[in-house]
Amino acid sequence: MTSETLMTLREMCDAFDVTPRTLRFYESKELLFPIREGQKRLFTRRDRARLTLILRGKRFGFSLEDLRQLLDLYDLGDQQRTQIARSIEVARRRLDEMVQQRAELDKLIAELRDQIGEADTMLAAAQDTAA
Numbered sequence: 001m002t003s004e005t006l007m008t009l010r011e012m013c014d015a016f017d018v019t020p021r022t023l024r025f026y027e028s029k030e031l032l033f034p035i036r037e038g039q040k041r042l043f044t045r046r047d048r049a050r051l052t053l054i055l056r057g058k059r060f061g062f063s064l065e066d067l068r069q070l071l072d073l074y075d076l077g078d079q080q081r082t083q084i085a086r087s088i089e090v091a092r093r094r095l096d097e098m099v100q101q102r103a104e105l106d107k108l109i110a111e112l113r114d115q116i117g118e119a120d121t122m123l124a125a126a127q128d129t130a131a
Contacts, residue, residue, distance in 0.1 A: 006035070006042040016051055026054060031068055061098070066090050 009020050023041070026032045031054055034041035043051075050071055057067045070090065073083035 005045050007048065009034075009041045009043075012043050012048070012051070015048075016055065018051075018055070023051075026051070029064055029068060031064065031071060060091070061094055062090060 007015065009023060012018070012023055013020055023032065023034075023043075027034060027041070032043070032047050032050055034043045034047055036042075053071065054067055057070075058064075062070075070083060070087055073086055074080060076082050
């Protein structure tokens with residue numbers, strides 16, 4: 001492997017706007033597999049691709065375990081069909097969760113607006129009687 005295809009921990013942190021601790025954590029969870037040279041970690045193109053997917057998945061709220069399982073499906077040799085199918089399944093499940101959360105938030109927002117409106121009415125009434 002040429003040095004151009006490898007990135008140091010610092011280069012990865014700068015490129016992906018993550019901390020060294022984050023990269024070490026993902027390594028400990030078997031999501032990334034940098035080459036170890038003593039204490040030095042060198043990240044391959046594959047690690048960079050995996051980190052891109054990890055960060056995207058985390059942004060959407062996928063669990064680390066879901067991400068690990070999806071990434072592990074890459075090497076099945078079926079042109080990623082299994083990985084893509086499973087990704088769709090996990091994504092649909094997460095989308096359903098997000099839609100439900102949004103519905104709950106919409107309900108809470110409406111209730112809070114009503115409470116604020118009632119409090120405004122009570123305050124106005126109290127000011128009118130004090131005047």
